[in-house]
Amino acid sequence: MxxxxxxxxxxxxxxxxxxxxxxxxxxxxxxxxxxxxxxxxxxxxxxxxxxxxxxxxxxxxxxxxxxxxxxxxxxxxxxxxxxxxxxxxxxxxxxxxxxxxxxxxxxxxxxxxxxxxxxxxxxxxxxxxxxxxxxxxxxxxxxxxxxxxxxxxxxxxxxxxxxxKEEMQIELTDVSLGVDLGLKELAVCSDGTIYKNINKTCVVKKIEKKLKRLQRQISRKYEKNKQGKEYVKTKNIIKLEKQIQQVHRKLANIRNNYLHQTTTNIVRTKPYRVVIEDLNVKGMMKNKHLSDAIRKQCFYEFRRQLEYKCKFRGIELIVADRFYPSSKTCSQCTRVKTDLKLKDRIYKCNYCGFTIDRDLNASINLSKYKLA
Incomplete structure (x- = not known):
């Protein structure tokens, strides 16, 4: 490999x-x-x-x-x-x-x-x-x-x-691990492990606040130095642009490093297979209220890293069908709840009364995907 x-x-x-x-x-x-x-x-x-x-x-x-x-x-x-x-x-x-x-x-x-x-x-x-x-x-x-x-x-x-490099020869467990990706938490595993959303931490929020301040500052300078329809780029504007580049670089490195830590921790549990869902990120980005949060989560990069790390360790990676109702299906009685809404964070089955966290329920259903 x-x-x-x-x-x-x-x-x-x-x-x-x-x-x-x-x-x-x-x-x-x-x-x-x-x-x-x-x-x-x-x-x-x-x-x-x-x-x-x-x-x-x-x-x-x-x-x-x-x-x-x-x-x-x-x-x-x-x-x-x-x-x-x-x-x-x-x-x-x-x-x-x-x-x-x-x-x-x-x-x-x-x-x-x-x-x-x-x-x-x-x-x-x-x-x-x-x-x-x-x-x-x-x-x-x-x-x-x-x-x-x-x-x-x-x-x-x-x-x-x-x-x-030669693929690692490790002894795998008999665990089928389901991983549910989301915005509230980056990933919720079927074994109960939760990987938080790093974009909600104080460190990232502080850097994003600094980025907004620099962007407003450079916008005012562009408007101040505008000559007719053309914008004049002064030395101060060039300095601010370099500062903005460094802030963007820092944010990208923090997010990429956290994705590597998360995916490495997942494969180190040594499951014999990992199941993730096939997200329609392009369609999700059309929602103007959630598009920025979805972009920051870097779902494609998460999947890319998980693919090669699973392959290197001999773990089977399965991508569940896009229309598989992992969130709407009860992990206890396998009945489908059709009226589940996005705001419902706790899943309560209408048939058996089973109550569980929505994301954990989805990850458990993913771990059982095509096992029967």
Whole structure:
């Protein structure tokens, strides 16, 4: 099984300029690929393959885009491949139509060829056309790396690589664990374990309050420096934008770290299978009153982490059908309560009189999913 390893880089000022150049090249070529595909479609042509676009790019490098030779050749080639893969996923109905990447919103990252990546003892990594860069942790030596990516998270540079690891051979229990995700609590397990919603803690609320204050402050400065229909970006505005980026980064790291702690604790109970529900997050986000709370819970990331951690330990992960009535079914007599509302936090069965917490009842029903 391939697991990723991510370590921080310590580039010099000159190396950091070259890293930014590679990031800009990857974004430019990605947008160039989308533009070529759109132009070709308007002229009645079919989808241009990845190989043909790469050949076209090689010709352009000798004339118009000769500056691409300053960065690694694989940065541009992989950007073309990423854009073509995005279109392939769109044609299959797996994702939305690819959009142009902007300097402000796009992820700051680029690809590095796994063959040309060199690692030496002393926490050193060699990146093509950039040189040797020190890392804060030693990457494994003399192993096969897959999909190396260099990224920037608005504060530090990182390199992430995929490394082949053998799956863990552990003795599992005979427990079928149901996990119910929600907004009041992040997750309620069928064994009674509750993982709280970290967005309701004082620490996160204090950071979110600071974020709102900075956003109001920068909004007032934009309005004050407005010239006609254009907004002028002053040095103070740039400083505030950097502060806002750091706050967003801090919130994202807190939530991601808590998701890792939660999913790791779930798989460490060693159940032979874990059952979660298939949530329609896209439909749930249409509720304007709950969309912000749903976004902060990061349900997709929770499921992604749980999938690879279960696979690594040999635990079966089952995703219950989207229309399975886990909340409406009585875990005692299996009768379905059709008039259950969202505000009803305590489940009381109309037939047997069984009373239980709504989320715990749902998780128990999920643990019994398709066992009969």
């Amino acid at each position: 391939i697991l990723s390893k991510k370590v921080r880089l310590y580039p010099s000022k000159l190396q950091e300029q070259k890293l930014w150049q590679s990031v800009g090249t990857a974004r430019f070529i990605y947008n160039w690929t989308i533009e070529r595909q759109e132009e070709n479609y308007k002229n009645g042509g079919k989808f241009i393959s990845n190989e043909n676009l790469r050949k076209e790019l090689t010709i352009l490098k000798t004339n118009e885009l000769c500056w691409l030779n300053e960065v690694s050749n694989n940065v541009a080639k992989q950007a073309v491949k990423d854009a073509c893969n995005a279109y392939t996923r769109f044609f299959k109905g797996l994702s939305n139509k690819p959009k142009f990447k902007t300097r402000r919103k796009s992820k700051k990252s680029f690809y590095h060829d796994n063959v040309k990546l060199k690692v030496e003892e002393g926490n050193l990594v060699k990146i093509e056309k950039i040189g040797w860069i020190k890392t804060n942790e030693q990457l494994p030596i003399e192993v096969k790396y897959t999909n190396p990516r260099i990224s920037y998270d608005n504060k530090y540079w990182y390199i992430s690589v995929g490394i082949e």
